[in-house]
Amino acid sequence: MLTSFPSFDKRVIIFAGAYGSGKTEVAVNYAIGLATSQSQSVSIIDLDIVNPYFRSREAAFELEAQGVHVIMPHNEMCHADLPIILPEIRGEIERSDGKVIVDVGGDDVGARVLSSMVDAFAPKGYEFLIVLNARRPFTSDVAGSLKMMRDIEISSRLKFTGIVSNTHLIGETTTETVTEGYELAVEVGRAAEIPVAFVSVVTEVAQQLDPNVVKVPVFALSRQMLKPWEEKVKAVRGL
Amino acid sequence: MxxxxxxxxxxxxxxxxxxxxxxxxxxxxxxxxxxxxxxxxxxxxxxxxxxxxxxxxxxxxxxxxxxxxxxxxxxxxxxxxxxxxxxxxxxxxxxxxxxxxxxxxxxxxxxxxxxxxxxxxxxxxxxxxxxxxxxxxxxxxxxxxxxxxxxxxxxxxxxxxxxxxxxxxxxxxxxxxxxxxxxxxxxxxxxxxxxxxxxxxxxxxxxxxxxxxxxxxxxxxxxxxxxxxxxxxxxEIRFEAYKINPKNRILVVSYGTMARICQTVIDELEQENISVGLLRPITLFPFPAKEILAEAIKPNIESVLTVEMSMGQMVEDVEWAVKDKKPVEFYGRTGGIVPTPEEVKDYIMKILAKETPAVKSWNG
Incomplete structure (x- = not known):
C-alpha cells in the first residue's frame, strides 16, 4: 500500500487521547513530516502535564534538527512532573502564521489544560484528533472509546473533529493488529459522527496494508520515542 | 490470549x-x-x-x-x-x-x-x-x-x-x-x-x-x-543467563532495565566476535551468588562487570560472590541518567584493553 501524508487545512492540529495511545509518537512524526514536506513554519507544543517520561520534549533534538520549533518547559523544569503551562503556548497559537501541533497528555486529566485555551484555538481553526489504540485496556471497544472521547471533550471543552487509528503493539504490530484497530475506529467514528482522519503505523507494516481494507490515508511512522536499549547513539535522556 | x-x-x-x-x-x-x-x-x-x-x-x-x-x-x-x-x-x-x-x-x-x-x-x-x-x-x-x-x-x-x-x-x-x-x-x-x-x-x-x-x-x-x-x-533463587557460553571473556551481572541495555551491548559485541555473557539476577534477595561464582571461575572469563543505575550497590554482592577469584569491575550512572549501550560497550572495550581504573565501586 502507498502511504501518504495526511494534510489538513487547519492551522492548529491537536492530538489527544487515552494514556499510552501513542499521541506523542504520532505528533512528533507528524511535526517532522510537516516540516519536511511543506514550506510553512512548524512548531510543536509539548502540553503533556501528566506524564513524567516519554514526552515529545525527549525528541526535541531531532525535531529541532528537522526545523520544528519545540515549545517545552525550560532548563531543569523540562524534567519535572509539574503542570507547567508556558506563556509562549498561547502566544504561539495566537501569533504564529505556520502550523502548530499540540501534543496533549493522556485521558481527560491530561486534556483539561486545553479548556483554558479554547478562546485561542477557536479563531484560528483547529483539528482536534483523538488517537485511538484498540490494544489499550480502556479503548479496546466502541463503548470504551466513546467514553474516553466524551470524557476528554468535557474536560477540554473542545469537540473532536477526527480519529487517528493508531492501533499497535510496538514491535509485535502486524497488519491484522492495524486492520482490527481501523475497523474499530470506523465504528467509533460512525457512532460519534466524525471521520477516521488517518491510520498511523510504522513504515514496515504500513507498506503491507491492503488499500481495499484500509480506505483512509496511511501515515508511515518512524519510531522516535525509543527505549534506552533501542537507541545506540542518543546520549543522555534530554540532557 | x-x-x-x-x-x-x-x-x-x-x-x-x-x-x-x-x-x-x-x-x-x-x-x-x-x-x-x-x-x-x-x-x-x-x-x-x-x-x-x-x-x-x-x-x-x-x-x-x-x-x-x-x-x-x-x-x-x-x-x-x-x-x-x-x-x-x-x-x-x-x-x-x-x-x-x-x-x-x-x-x-x-x-x-x-x-x-x-x-x-x-x-x-x-x-x-x-x-x-x-x-x-x-x-x-x-x-x-x-x-x-x-x-x-x-x-x-x-x-x-x-x-x-x-x-x-x-x-x-x-x-x-x-x-x-x-x-x-x-x-x-x-x-x-x-x-x-x-x-x-x-x-x-x-x-x-x-x-x-x-x-x-x-x-x-x-x-x-x-x-x-x-x-x-x-x-527461591531465580536468574536468567543470556548468551553465557565457554567462550565468554567477560561475565556481565546486571538486573532490570540495565540488563536489557547490556543485552543490546552483548549482541553488538557478538557481531564483532567478542564473546560476553550476561547473568541477570531476578531475585535480588535471595541473591544468585553461587551461580555467579560458577560462571566467573570459568577459565576464559577475564573479569566480571556489574552495570547498575547506581554508584555501585549490587556490585558489593557480586564482589562477595566472586570472592577475589576474578577481578570485579563496575560501571554505573546515577541521577536518572540511563547508561547508553554505547557507554557500556566502551567500558567493556576498556576492560578488555586493561585500561579500567583499579578502584571499581565507590568503596573500592
Whole structure:
C-alpha cells in the first residue's frame, strides 16, 4: 500500500487521547513530516502535564534538527512532573502564521489544560484528533472509546473533529493488529459522527496494508520515542 | 490470549488484581502514579478497596492492619515513599506478615529526581528498616516479567509469611510493552492463614505484634526468620543467563532495565566476535551468588562487570560472590541518567584493553 501524508487545512492540529495511545509518537512524526514536506513554519507544543517520561520534549533534538520549533518547559523544569503551562503556548497559537501541533497528555486529566485555551484555538481553526489504540485496556471497544472521547471533550471543552487509528503493539504490530484497530475506529467514528482522519503505523507494516481494507490515508511512522536499549547513539535522556 | 499494550505501572496493577489483591493503600509519587490511578478504576470492579493515605508512614501502618486480616494486600510507591514505610516494613517482617510492596525507583538520595534509578538495592535487599530481617526482592526487566513477578510476589509472600518486594526502576514503570495475563491463574497451595485476625467468635483472640519484651522470645523469633531466609536461599533463587557460553571473556551481572541495555551491548559485541555473557539476577534477595561464582571461575572469563543505575550497590554482592577469584569491575550512572549501550560497550572495550581504573565501586 502507498502511504501518504495526511494534510489538513487547519492551522492548529491537536492530538489527544487515552494514556499510552501513542499521541506523542504520532505528533512528533507528524511535526517532522510537516516540516519536511511543506514550506510553512512548524512548531510543536509539548502540553503533556501528566506524564513524567516519554514526552515529545525527549525528541526535541531531532525535531529541532528537522526545523520544528519545540515549545517545552525550560532548563531543569523540562524534567519535572509539574503542570507547567508556558506563556509562549498561547502566544504561539495566537501569533504564529505556520502550523502548530499540540501534543496533549493522556485521558481527560491530561486534556483539561486545553479548556483554558479554547478562546485561542477557536479563531484560528483547529483539528482536534483523538488517537485511538484498540490494544489499550480502556479503548479496546466502541463503548470504551466513546467514553474516553466524551470524557476528554468535557474536560477540554473542545469537540473532536477526527480519529487517528493508531492501533499497535510496538514491535509485535502486524497488519491484522492495524486492520482490527481501523475497523474499530470506523465504528467509533460512525457512532460519534466524525471521520477516521488517518491510520498511523510504522513504515514496515504500513507498506503491507491492503488499500481495499484500509480506505483512509496511511501515515508511515518512524519510531522516535525509543527505549534506552533501542537507541545506540542518543546520549543522555534530554540532557 | 490477547496481547494488550500496557504501561509498566498499569501492568503491575492489573497483575496484582489477577493475583487476588483486594486491598491497596498508597500515597501518590512519580514515577509510579499510574498504579494508583489504575487501582482506583479497577478495584471497585472486583470488590476491593483503595485507601489513599495521608502519607507513606500511614500507608505502612494501614498495610500492617489490613494484611493481618489474611487478605492479599499491597502498596506501590517510589524511593522516598518506600523510605517512609521502612518502620512498618520492619514491623511486618517481625510479625511475619505477607505484604507485597512495589518500588518503582527514582533517582536519589533525598527527594532526588523523577527519572529511573536502581539506587535502592541496598535498602531493599539488606533490610531497609531496623532489626534482623530480609525482604524477598524480585526484579523484572520486561513488562511481561513485571506481570509474572508481581503475581509471584503475592504467592511467595504467603508461602513465607514475609514482606515481598517487586523492585523496578522508573523505566519499567513508565514504558509500554505488549503483555498478556494468564486466563486461568492457578497457584501452588500456600500455608493456611490460621494466624489471621478474622474475628474471634468461638476461639481465642489472635494478637499480631512485633513487640517481644522477653529476650528469649525475641531471639526465638529472629531464629524463625533466619530459618525462612535460609529456605528462600535454597528454593527461591531465580536468574536468567543470556548468551553465557565457554567462550565468554567477560561475565556481565546486571538486573532490570540495565540488563536489557547490556543485552543490546552483548549482541553488538557478538557481531564483532567478542564473546560476553550476561547473568541477570531476578531475585535480588535471595541473591544468585553461587551461580555467579560458577560462571566467573570459568577459565576464559577475564573479569566480571556489574552495570547498575547506581554508584555501585549490587556490585558489593557480586564482589562477595566472586570472592577475589576474578577481578570485579563496575560501571554505573546515577541521577536518572540511563547508561547508553554505547557507554557500556566502551567500558567493556576498556576492560578488555586493561585500561579500567583499579578502584571499581565507590568503596573500592
Amino acid at each position: 490477547t496481547r494488550i499494550l500496557m504501561k509498566g505501572n498499569e501492568a503491575i496493577a492489573e497483575a496484582a488484581i489477577r493475583a487476588g489483591a483486594i486491598y491497596y493503600f498508597a500515597y501518590p509519587i512519580t514515577p509510579q502514579n499510574e498504579v494508583g490511578e489504575y487501582m482506583a478504576r479497577r478495584l471497585p470492579e472486583v470488590g476491593g478497596v483503595f485507601v489513599q493515605a495521608e502519607s507513606e508512614v500511614a500507608v505502612g501502618n494501614m498495610l500492617f492492619g489490613a494484611v493481618a486480616s489474611g487478605k492479599r494486600v499491597f502498596t506501590s510507591s517510589s524511593s522516598p515513599g518506600i523510605s517512609l514505610m521502612q518502620e512498618a516494613i520492619s514491623y511486618m517482617a517481625g510479625a511475619r506478615l505477607p505484604v507485597v510492596l512495589i518500588n518503582i525507583m527514582r533517582g536519589g538520595p533525598g527527594l532526588g529526581g523523577i527519572l529511573p534509578s536502581q539506587a535502592d538495592y541496598f535498602q531493599s535487599t539488606k533490610g531497609g528498616g531496623h532489626g534482623d530481617y530480609r525482604v524477598l526482592v524480585l526484579a523484572p526487566s520486561t513488562l511481561q516479567e513485571a506481570v509474572d513477578l508481581t503475581m509471584l510476589a503475592f504467592h511467595l509472600a504467603d508461602k513465607y509469611c514475609n514482606p515481598t518486594m517487586v523492585l523496578a526502576d522508573g523505566m519499567i514503570g513508565q514504558m509500554m510493552e505488549p503483555v498478556e495475563f494468564p486466563e486461568n491463574y492457578v497457584e501452588e497451595p500456600v500455608p493456611p492463614k490460621d494466624w489471621a485476625t478474622t474475628g474471634c467468635q468461638g476461639r481465642a483472640p489472635i494478637i499480631i505484634k512485633s513487640l517481644a519484651l522477653d529476650p528469649v522470645v525475641l531471639e526465638k523469633n529472629n531464629l524463625v526468620l533466619a530459618e525462612k531466609y535460609k529456605l528462600m536461599k535454597r528454593d
